[in-house]
Amino acid sequence: MNATLPYRANVDLLEEKYLAWKNNSHDVEPAWASFFEGFELGMAQKVGAGGDAAKDATGQQLSEKALAFRTKVTNAILDFRRVGHTAAWVNPLSKTAPDQPLLSLASLGFTEDELDEEISTQFFANGRRVKLREMLETLRRIYCDRIGFEFMHIHNREVRAWLRDRIERRVELPAPTAADQEELLRWLLQPETFERFLHKRYVGQKRFSIEGGEGLMVALESIFEDLPGYGGEEIVMGMAHRGRLSVLANYLKKPLKTLFYESPKTTCPTWWQVTGM
Numbered sequence: 001m002n003a004t005l006p007y008r009a010n011v012d013l014l015e016e017k018y019l020a021w022k023n024n025s026h027d028v029e030p031a032w033a034s035f036f037e038g039f040e041l042g043m044a045q046k047v048g049a050g051g052d053a054a055k056d057a058t059g060q061q062l063s064e065k066a067l068a069f070r071t072k073v074t075n076a077i078l079d080f081r082r083v084g085h086t087a088a089w090v091n092p093l094s095k096t097a098p099d100q101p102l103l104s105l106a107s108l109g110f111t112e113d114e115l116d117e118e119i120s121t122q123f124f125a126n127g128r129r130v131k132l133r134e135m136l137e138t139l140r141r142i143y144c145d146r147i148g149f150e151f152m153h154i155h156n157r158e159v160r161a162w163l164r165d166r167i168e169r170r171v172e173l174p175a176p177t178a179a180d181q182e183e184l185l186r187w188l189l190q191p192e193t194f195e196r197f198l199h200k201r202y203v204g205q206k207r208f209s210i211e212g213g214e215g216l217m218v219a220l221e222s223i224f225e226d227l228p229g230y231g232g233e234e235i236v237m238g239m240a241h242r243g244r245l246s247v248l249a250n251y252l253k254k255p256l257k258t259l260f261y262e263s264p265k266t267t268c269p270t271w272w273q274v275t276g277m
Contacts, residue, residue, distance in 0.1 A: 013157060015123075019078055069117070072109040073132070077123045077139065079103060081164065084143025085150045097144065108136075142168055187221045188214050191246040198245065210243030220251050 020027040021036045028036075079102060087100035101107055105115075115133040124135055143149060149167050154160045176184070191214050198207050210216065227235070239247065248254040 015078060016152075016157070019082060019152065022075075069114070070119075070121070073119050073121055073135070074123055076108045076110070076136065077121070079108065080139040080143045082152045084139070085148030087140075087144040088148030089144070089146055090148050100144075103140070103144070105136075110136075138171060142171055184218055187218050187250075190250045191217050191243075194246055194249055208241040208244055210246040213243055216243055217246065217250060220247070224251075 017028050017032045018036060021032060083100060083102055087098055087103055089097035091098075105112070110132065115131070115136075117132050118129050119132055119135060120127050120129045124130075124139075130138075149163070151160060151163045151167070154163070191210050195209055195211055198209070224235070237247075245259070249256060249259055
Protein backbone atom coordinates (compact mmCIF):
# COMPACT_ATOMS: atom_id res chain seq x y z
CA MET A 1 0.00 0.00 0.00
CA ASN A 2 1.33 3.43 -0.93
CA ALA A 3 0.04 6.52 0.87
CA THR A 4 1.42 9.99 0.33
CA LEU A 5 1.16 11.98 3.56
CA PRO A 6 3.03 15.09 4.67
CA TYR A 7 6.02 14.42 6.89
CA ARG A 8 5.04 17.07 9.46
CA ALA A 9 1.28 17.18 9.14
CA ASN A 10 -0.45 20.19 10.61
CA VAL A 11 -2.23 19.35 13.87
CA ASP A 12 -5.39 21.13 12.79
CA LEU A 13 -5.47 19.28 9.48
CA LEU A 14 -5.07 15.96 11.28
CA GLU A 15 -7.84 16.95 13.66
CA GLU A 16 -10.19 17.83 10.79
CA LYS A 17 -9.46 14.68 8.80
CA TYR A 18 -9.68 12.43 11.86
CA LEU A 19 -13.11 13.82 12.81
CA ALA A 20 -14.37 13.30 9.26
CA TRP A 21 -13.01 9.74 9.20
CA LYS A 22 -14.59 8.94 12.59
CA ASN A 23 -17.97 10.08 11.27
CA ASN A 24 -17.69 8.26 7.96
CA SER A 25 -14.56 6.58 6.63
CA HIS A 26 -15.68 7.37 3.08
CA ASP A 27 -15.62 11.14 3.73
CA VAL A 28 -11.81 11.30 3.47
CA GLU A 29 -9.36 10.38 0.75
CA PRO A 30 -8.19 6.73 0.64
CA ALA A 31 -4.70 7.72 1.79
CA TRP A 32 -6.08 9.40 4.92
CA ALA A 33 -8.42 6.46 5.60
CA SER A 34 -5.49 4.06 5.41
CA PHE A 35 -3.46 6.31 7.71
CA PHE A 36 -6.12 6.42 10.42
CA GLU A 37 -6.88 2.71 10.13
CA GLY A 38 -3.21 1.99 10.72
CA PHE A 39 -3.09 4.51 13.56
CA GLU A 40 -5.98 2.94 15.47
CA LEU A 41 -4.68 -0.54 14.74
CA GLY A 42 -1.34 0.45 16.23
CA MET A 43 -3.07 1.92 19.27
CA ALA A 44 -4.93 -1.32 19.81
CA GLN A 45 -1.90 -3.57 19.52
CA LYS A 46 -0.23 -4.81 22.65
CA VAL A 47 2.97 -3.13 23.72
CA GLY A 48 5.96 -5.22 22.75
CA ALA A 49 4.26 -6.85 19.75
CA GLY A 50 6.85 -5.20 17.53
CA GLY A 51 8.80 -1.94 17.37
CA ASP A 52 9.22 0.63 20.11
CA ALA A 53 6.36 1.37 22.47
CA ALA A 54 4.91 4.86 22.66
CA LYS A 55 6.38 7.07 25.36
CA ASP A 56 5.06 9.89 27.50
CA ALA A 57 6.60 13.33 28.02
CA THR A 58 9.09 11.91 30.56
CA GLY A 59 10.32 9.24 28.15
CA GLN A 60 8.61 6.36 29.96
CA GLN A 61 6.86 3.70 27.91
CA LEU A 62 3.08 3.85 27.80
CA SER A 63 1.00 0.76 28.34
CA GLU A 64 -1.83 -0.24 26.03
CA LYS A 65 -4.31 1.01 28.66
CA ALA A 66 -2.58 4.40 28.89
CA LEU A 67 -2.57 4.76 25.11
CA ALA A 68 -6.27 3.93 24.92
CA PHE A 69 -7.00 6.46 27.68
CA ARG A 70 -5.09 9.18 25.83
CA THR A 71 -7.09 8.46 22.69
CA LYS A 72 -10.36 8.82 24.60
CA VAL A 73 -9.20 12.13 26.07
CA THR A 74 -8.35 13.54 22.63
CA ASN A 75 -11.64 12.31 21.17
CA ALA A 76 -13.58 13.88 24.07
CA ILE A 77 -12.00 17.29 23.42
CA LEU A 78 -12.87 17.04 19.72
CA ASP A 79 -16.44 15.94 20.51
CA PHE A 80 -17.05 19.00 22.69
CA ARG A 81 -15.70 21.29 19.98
CA ARG A 82 -17.77 19.55 17.33
CA VAL A 83 -21.20 19.10 19.00
CA GLY A 84 -20.96 21.13 22.21
CA HIS A 85 -23.23 23.82 20.76
CA THR A 86 -26.10 21.32 20.57
CA ALA A 87 -26.03 21.09 24.38
CA ALA A 88 -25.78 24.84 24.98
CA TRP A 89 -28.61 26.38 27.01
CA VAL A 90 -29.50 29.09 24.49
CA ASN A 91 -33.29 28.89 24.78
CA PRO A 92 -34.38 31.41 27.46
CA LEU A 93 -37.81 29.74 27.66
CA SER A 94 -36.41 26.31 28.50
CA LYS A 95 -36.12 25.34 32.16
CA THR A 96 -33.17 23.06 31.53
CA ALA A 97 -30.32 22.77 29.06
CA PRO A 98 -30.84 20.33 26.15
CA ASP A 99 -29.51 16.83 26.63
CA GLN A 100 -26.78 15.68 24.26
CA PRO A 101 -26.16 11.93 24.72
CA LEU A 102 -22.92 12.10 22.70
CA LEU A 103 -21.34 14.13 25.50
CA SER A 104 -22.33 11.86 28.36
CA LEU A 105 -19.58 10.19 30.35
CA ALA A 106 -20.47 6.78 28.93
CA SER A 107 -20.58 7.99 25.32
CA LEU A 108 -17.17 9.61 25.73
CA GLY A 109 -15.89 6.22 26.89
CA PHE A 110 -15.03 7.12 30.49
CA THR A 111 -16.00 5.61 33.82
CA GLU A 112 -16.52 7.32 37.17
CA ASP A 113 -13.26 5.80 38.42
CA GLU A 114 -11.30 7.58 35.69
CA LEU A 115 -12.49 11.09 36.58
CA ASP A 116 -9.67 11.60 39.07
CA GLU A 117 -6.99 10.50 36.60
CA GLU A 118 -4.51 13.24 35.73
CA ILE A 119 -4.09 14.03 32.05
CA SER A 120 -1.85 16.25 29.95
CA THR A 121 -2.48 16.85 26.26
CA GLN A 122 -1.42 19.48 23.74
CA PHE A 123 -5.06 19.79 22.69
CA PHE A 124 -6.17 21.27 26.04
CA ALA A 125 -4.82 24.04 28.32
CA ASN A 126 -1.44 24.05 26.54
CA GLY A 127 -0.53 20.69 28.01
CA ARG A 128 -1.11 21.68 31.66
CA ARG A 129 -1.71 18.66 33.89
CA VAL A 130 -5.30 18.55 35.14
CA LYS A 131 -7.67 15.90 36.35
CA LEU A 132 -10.05 14.45 33.80
CA ARG A 133 -12.96 15.73 35.88
CA GLU A 134 -11.67 19.31 35.63
CA MET A 135 -11.09 19.02 31.90
CA LEU A 136 -14.62 17.79 31.20
CA GLU A 137 -16.18 20.42 33.47
CA THR A 138 -14.17 23.16 31.76
CA LEU A 139 -15.11 21.96 28.29
CA ARG A 140 -18.76 21.82 29.31
CA ARG A 141 -18.54 25.36 30.71
CA ILE A 142 -16.94 26.60 27.49
CA TYR A 143 -19.13 24.89 24.91
CA CYS A 144 -22.38 23.97 26.69
CA ASP A 145 -23.20 27.06 28.71
CA ARG A 146 -25.37 30.03 27.64
CA ILE A 147 -23.51 30.51 24.35
CA GLY A 148 -23.06 27.87 21.66
CA PHE A 149 -20.10 27.84 19.27
CA GLU A 150 -20.30 25.99 15.95
CA PHE A 151 -17.04 26.44 14.06
CA MET A 152 -15.45 23.07 13.33
CA HIS A 153 -16.98 23.04 9.83
CA ILE A 154 -14.81 26.02 8.79
CA HIS A 155 -12.31 24.85 6.19
CA ASN A 156 -9.73 27.58 6.76
CA ARG A 157 -7.49 26.15 9.47
CA GLU A 158 -6.09 29.52 10.53
CA VAL A 159 -9.57 30.98 11.01
CA ARG A 160 -10.71 27.90 12.91
CA ALA A 161 -7.68 27.99 15.19
CA TRP A 162 -8.15 31.74 15.80
CA LEU A 163 -11.76 31.18 16.84
CA ARG A 164 -10.96 28.16 18.99
CA ASP A 165 -8.24 30.02 20.86
CA ARG A 166 -10.53 32.91 21.75
CA ILE A 167 -13.50 30.69 22.56
CA GLU A 168 -11.52 28.56 24.99
CA ARG A 169 -9.73 31.49 26.62
CA ARG A 170 -13.08 33.02 27.62
CA VAL A 171 -13.12 31.02 30.87
CA GLU A 172 -9.87 32.72 31.94
CA LEU A 173 -11.26 36.23 31.52
CA PRO A 174 -12.44 38.10 34.63
CA ALA A 175 -16.16 38.45 35.13
CA PRO A 176 -17.59 41.84 34.06
CA THR A 177 -18.13 44.33 36.86
CA ALA A 178 -21.59 45.50 37.87
CA ALA A 179 -20.89 48.83 36.17
CA ASP A 180 -19.95 47.07 32.92
CA GLN A 181 -23.10 44.96 33.06
CA GLU A 182 -25.23 48.07 33.56
CA GLU A 183 -23.57 49.70 30.56
CA LEU A 184 -24.22 46.62 28.40
CA LEU A 185 -27.86 46.61 29.50
CA ARG A 186 -28.18 50.29 28.61
CA TRP A 187 -26.83 49.59 25.12
CA LEU A 188 -29.55 46.96 24.73
CA LEU A 189 -32.41 49.01 26.19
CA GLN A 190 -31.78 52.09 24.06
CA PRO A 191 -32.53 50.42 20.70
CA GLU A 192 -35.34 48.41 22.30
CA THR A 193 -37.09 51.58 23.53
CA PHE A 194 -36.45 53.31 20.20
CA GLU A 195 -37.95 50.40 18.24
CA ARG A 196 -41.06 50.30 20.44
CA PHE A 197 -41.68 53.98 19.77
CA LEU A 198 -41.30 53.50 16.00
CA HIS A 199 -43.66 50.53 16.09
CA LYS A 200 -46.40 52.65 17.70
CA ARG A 201 -45.75 55.88 15.80
CA TYR A 202 -45.20 54.48 12.30
CA VAL A 203 -47.50 51.47 12.14
CA GLY A 204 -47.23 49.55 8.90
CA GLN A 205 -44.18 51.42 7.60
CA LYS A 206 -41.03 49.63 6.49
CA ARG A 207 -38.49 50.67 9.07
CA PHE A 208 -36.08 47.71 8.90
CA SER A 209 -36.30 46.99 12.60
CA ILE A 210 -33.36 45.69 14.58
CA GLU A 211 -35.68 43.47 16.64
CA GLY A 212 -33.94 40.18 17.32
CA GLY A 213 -30.51 41.65 16.60
CA GLU A 214 -30.08 44.07 19.47
CA GLY A 215 -26.75 42.44 20.25
CA LEU A 216 -25.38 44.32 17.24
CA MET A 217 -25.49 47.52 19.29
CA VAL A 218 -23.39 45.93 22.05
CA ALA A 219 -20.83 44.76 19.48
CA LEU A 220 -20.64 48.20 17.83
CA GLU A 221 -20.32 50.07 21.13
CA SER A 222 -17.61 47.67 22.29
CA ILE A 223 -15.64 48.22 19.07
CA PHE A 224 -16.05 51.98 19.43
CA GLU A 225 -14.75 52.03 23.01
CA ASP A 226 -11.86 49.61 22.45
CA LEU A 227 -10.70 50.94 19.08
CA PRO A 228 -8.47 53.78 20.42
CA GLY A 229 -6.52 51.27 22.50
CA TYR A 230 -5.61 49.43 19.29
CA GLY A 231 -4.54 52.61 17.51
CA GLY A 232 -7.71 53.03 15.45
CA GLU A 233 -8.57 56.53 14.31
CA GLU A 234 -11.46 56.08 11.89
CA ILE A 235 -14.47 53.80 11.40
CA VAL A 236 -15.93 53.11 7.96
CA MET A 237 -19.30 51.37 8.12
CA GLY A 238 -21.49 49.56 5.69
CA MET A 239 -24.52 47.49 6.62
CA ALA A 240 -27.73 45.92 5.43
CA HIS A 241 -31.07 47.69 5.83
CA ARG A 242 -32.01 45.79 8.98
CA GLY A 243 -31.42 47.90 12.07
CA ARG A 244 -30.17 50.99 10.25
CA LEU A 245 -32.44 53.42 12.07
CA SER A 246 -31.32 52.16 15.46
CA VAL A 247 -27.69 52.42 14.39
CA LEU A 248 -28.24 55.97 13.13
CA ALA A 249 -30.02 57.09 16.29
CA ASN A 250 -28.20 55.19 19.04
CA TYR A 251 -24.72 54.58 17.65
CA LEU A 252 -24.01 57.38 15.16
CA LYS A 253 -26.07 59.78 17.32
CA LYS A 254 -27.99 61.29 14.42
CA PRO A 255 -30.28 63.95 15.94
CA LEU A 256 -33.73 62.50 16.50
CA LYS A 257 -35.28 65.78 15.36
CA THR A 258 -33.63 65.31 11.97
CA LEU A 259 -34.45 61.62 11.86
CA PHE A 260 -38.13 62.17 12.57
CA TYR A 261 -38.30 65.09 10.13
CA GLU A 262 -37.26 62.57 7.47
CA SER A 263 -40.01 60.23 8.62
CA PRO A 264 -41.91 58.24 5.97
CA LYS A 265 -44.43 60.06 3.83
CA THR A 266 -47.41 58.57 2.11
CA THR A 267 -45.58 59.04 -1.19
CA CYS A 268 -42.54 57.13 0.02
CA PRO A 269 -43.27 53.69 1.48
CA THR A 270 -39.68 52.92 2.48
CA TRP A 271 -38.01 55.10 5.09
CA TRP A 272 -34.48 54.34 3.93
CA GLN A 273 -35.13 56.15 0.65
CA VAL A 274 -35.78 59.46 2.43
CA THR A 275 -33.10 59.11 5.10
CA GLY A 276 -30.35 58.72 2.54
CA MET A 277 -29.55 55.10 3.45
